[in-house]
Amino acid sequence: MAQLLDGKIASQKILDMVREGIVTSTQFNFRKPGLAVIVVGDNPASQVYVGHKLRACESVGIFSKEYRLPASASMEEVKLAIDELNRSPNIDGILVQMPLPPHLDAIDLVTRIDPSKDVDGFTPHNLTRLLQGRTGLFPCTPLGVMRLLEMNNIAVRGKHAVILGRSLIVGRPLLAMLLDANATVTVTHSHTEHLKEICQTADILFAAIGRPGFVEGSWIKPGAVVVDVGINRVTNPSEVPYLKASEPERYSQLVNKGSLLVGDVRFGEAEKIASFITPVPGGVGPLTVAMLMSNTLHAYRTRKK
Numbered sequence: 001m002a003q004l005l006d007g008k009i010a011s012q013k014i015l016d017m018v019r020e021g022i023v024t025s026t027q028f029n030f031r032k033p034g035l036a037v038i039v040v041g042d043n044p045a046s047q048v049y050v051g052h053k054l055r056a057c058e059s060v061g062i063f064s065k066e067y068r069l070p071a072s073a074s075m076e077e078v079k080l081a082i083d084e085l086n087r088s089p090n091i092d093g094i095l096v097q098m099p100l101p102p103h104l105d106a107i108d109l110v111t112r113i114d115p116s117k118d119v120d121g122f123t124p125h126n127l128t129r130l131l132q133g134r135t136g137l138f139p140c141t142p143l144g145v146m147r148l149l150e151m152n153n154i155a156v157r158g159k160h161a162v163i164l165g166r167s168l169i170v171g172r173p174l175l176a177m178l179l180d181a182n183a184t185v186t187v188t189h190s191h192t193e194h195l196k197e198i199c200q201t202a203d204i205l206f207a208a209i210g211r212p213g214f215v216e217g218s219w220i221k222p223g224a225v226v227v228d229v230g231i232n233r234v235t236n237p238s239e240v241p242y243l244k245a246s247e248p249e250r251y252s253q254l255v256n257k258g259s260l261l262v263g264d265v266r267f268g269e270a271e272k273i274a275s276f277i278t279p280v281p282g283g284v285g286p287l288t289v290a291m292l293m294s295n296t297l298h299a300y301r302t303r304k305k
């Protein structure tokens, strides 16, 4: 049976370090670090994610502010809000919560954020620094994935890492981080041929595609490390036909409660083959928030200098 890569334990350790870092940095009456979250519209999933972020801020001592704009807000209105936060001396981190209403251009808006306050790491400035192998503010989910491996003493140097998914949030920045850590990396996407065979060659398999139970146990090389970034809410057992046989307790949970979070990997099948595996929920998810706190402290310290 695979060993669990517990994201809750790892994220608590990171949050504890951030809390201690803030106590040290704010002695002699320095102001607290500040994080601003811009939310456009009322996407229910966004409300949940923003709630997690604001609670995490409170728990470590970061001052946080939520800026709500109506779903009808124009590009100009969102840019004005970003400009105001760019100028604010009490704000060290700015993030625009995704997804945005379809009429808004997310990349254009994110590019407007002052790179020194870009705690999501999506501005061209920080993405370039990531590709150059320099320091900067980098995307939280892949940062969290790398920290989780590090904290569990899983070396990536020389290993074949396979990433499923090439999004700007996960797959692409993770590629740069893995290359920097001297892994040999294959990035796959929806046009990739022979996906199962490629996955079977992975020493470390990262799944970030957003499809419940897409990766079957037979796709995993015996002893591989499996990191499941996917978070998918399913409400109908027909969406996860494999679950009844491989995870009967979770299947009953789905039937009884009418909803369940599952990853992109069939956990019950994969845990019998892998050496290490992340659960969903409780794997990569908590680390994303912890790395956001860590990035905010980093931005604060850099700006304070």
Ligand SMILES: NC(=O)c1ccc[n+]([C@@H]2O[C@H](COP(=O)([O-])OP(=O)(O)OC[C@H]3O[C@@H](n4cnc5c(N)ncnc54)[C@H](OP(=O)(O)O)[C@@H]3O)[C@@H](O)[C@H]2O)c1
Binding pocket: 141, 164, 165, 166, 167, 168, 169, 170, 171, 188, 189, 190, 191, 192, 195, 208, 209, 210, 211, 229, 230, 231, 232, 284, 285, 286, 288
């Ligand atoms: N744990 C966390 O904190 C966290 C953070 C972010 C995202 N997530 C989760 O991670 C998952 C992915 O998120 P995302 O934002 O990266 O998604 P995304 O922007 O929709 O990207 C999905 C990627 O998966 C690829 N893909 C889709 N179907 C595929 C298939 N059949 N075979 C191979 N590749 C396929 C797509 O390929 P193409 O490029 O060819 O379309 C795309 O590159 C979601 O479940 C999301 O909820 C979790």
